Amino acid sequence: MNELGKLEDLPLEYREALTERNLVPLWPSMRSVLPPNVPTRDTSVLNWDYESLRPLLMRAGELTPMEKAERRVLILANPGHGLDNIQATPSIYLGMQLILPGETAPNHRHTPNAVRVIVEGEGAFTTVDGEPCKMERGDLILTPSGKWHEHHHEGDGPIVWLDVLDLPLIYRLNSSWAMEGELQQTDATRDKSYADYSAAGVVPNINLKRGKTDTPMLRYPWSKTRACLVEMAADHREGLLSISYVNPENGTSLFPSIGFGALMLRPGETVTLPKRTTPAIFHVIEGAGQMQVEGHPSSNGEPLAFVEKDTLAAPGYSHITLRNASVTEPAFIMTADEAPLHQYLGIF
Structure with a gap:
């Protein structure tokens, strides 16, 4: 591939004339925005290890009360994208959020889609548009774009979860905003959407909402997901054991921007994942x-x-x-990626 002309090759008066008219020549930068064969891959290989992260998160609980934080979060920033850009991948934001016993993270809603993956703690729940969703280790809880949500902790110890949002994408579309609201009055004492949709392959007709785009199920308990993977392993002695989280009414991804899944590694197993365009969490x-x-x-x-x-x-x-270090116990991993967005754009 031949080398293209550089910006400094152009006369100064010509460059100044372009600048005055808000014009920029393409050819000096074309190789960087359209690199040959393989795209720019800014996402660095990284492990935010919880053992070293947790003390800093707990310290945040001592330093900043909830009324000064609204959401007490440490952003998991990928250095490949720059620490100021709130990006774990090009369009995925990650954060570790802490709520202490007796605290409530106030009610608000926003344009980015969000998922909470519970990391530790018991006795908390998230209320989404009036529906309380219990929070237990490994559970996946949705707060889709535009839905009111608040977090309550009535347990004894801290509760921590991993926030996964399409915030970088929405922010760069100049469409990111939030609105505060009054605390919600819950209309149930149980996870209604989970109760309605927890049976695989069964959809209650009374809840079908034609034309609805976001998933009607707000809480995906880890216990169900784990049991599914274990049952799959009993029937499949080899091959990748993985599932996708989907809308139970139509089988589409939970959000149009981020796909979520889980996989199981058998004892001692090493698996090479299919090579794909999208980064992965x-x-x-x-x-x-x-x-x-x-x-x-x-x-x-x-x-x-x-x-x-x-x-x-x-x-x-x-x-x-991925390799499971144990030769006696399986390993379970939850995943997030940009596959739905790549598929929509036709680049997956």
Whole structure:
């Protein structure tokens, strides 16, 4: 591929004339925005290990009361995108959120879609548009775009969860905003949407909402997901054990921007995931092992160790290999990626 002309090759008076008219020549930067064969992959291979993160999060609880924080969160920023850009991948934001016993994170709603993956603690619940959703380890709880939500903690110890939002995407579309509201009056004492949709393959006719785009099920308990993966393992002695979280009414992804899933590694198993365009996030629910990413300079091909509650990032267009360190126990990992967005854009 031939080398193109540089900006400094152009006469100064010509460059100044372009600048005065808000014009920029393409050819000096074309190779950077349209690189040959493989795109720019800014997402660095990284592990936000929970053991070192947790003390800093607890310290935040001592330093900043809820009324001064509204949401007490440490952002998991990927250095490949710059620490000021609130990005774990190009369009996914991650944050570890802490609520202490007796606290309430106030009611608000916003344009970005959000998912909460519970990391530790008991006795808390999220209220979404009047529906309380219990929060237990590994549960996936949705607060789709525009839905009112608040978080309450009535337990004894701290509760921590992983926030996963499409905030970088919505922010760069100049469409990110939030609105505060009064505390909600809950209309039920149970997770109504989970009760209605928890049976696989069964959809109650009374709840069908034609034309509705977001999923009607707000809480996906980890106990159900784990049991599904274990049952799959009993029937499949080899091959990747993975599931996707979907809208129970139509089978589409939970959000049009982020896809969520979970996978199980059999005892001692090593799995190389299908090579894909999208970066990936991995949150370790149970177990320990290693992630190895080939073909990206941030990893040098070296394996990255992980344990329970760690959160990892890997770039797209790379070979990702996961290994279960235990030869007696399975490992369980929750995943998030940009696959729905890539599929919609026709680049997946």
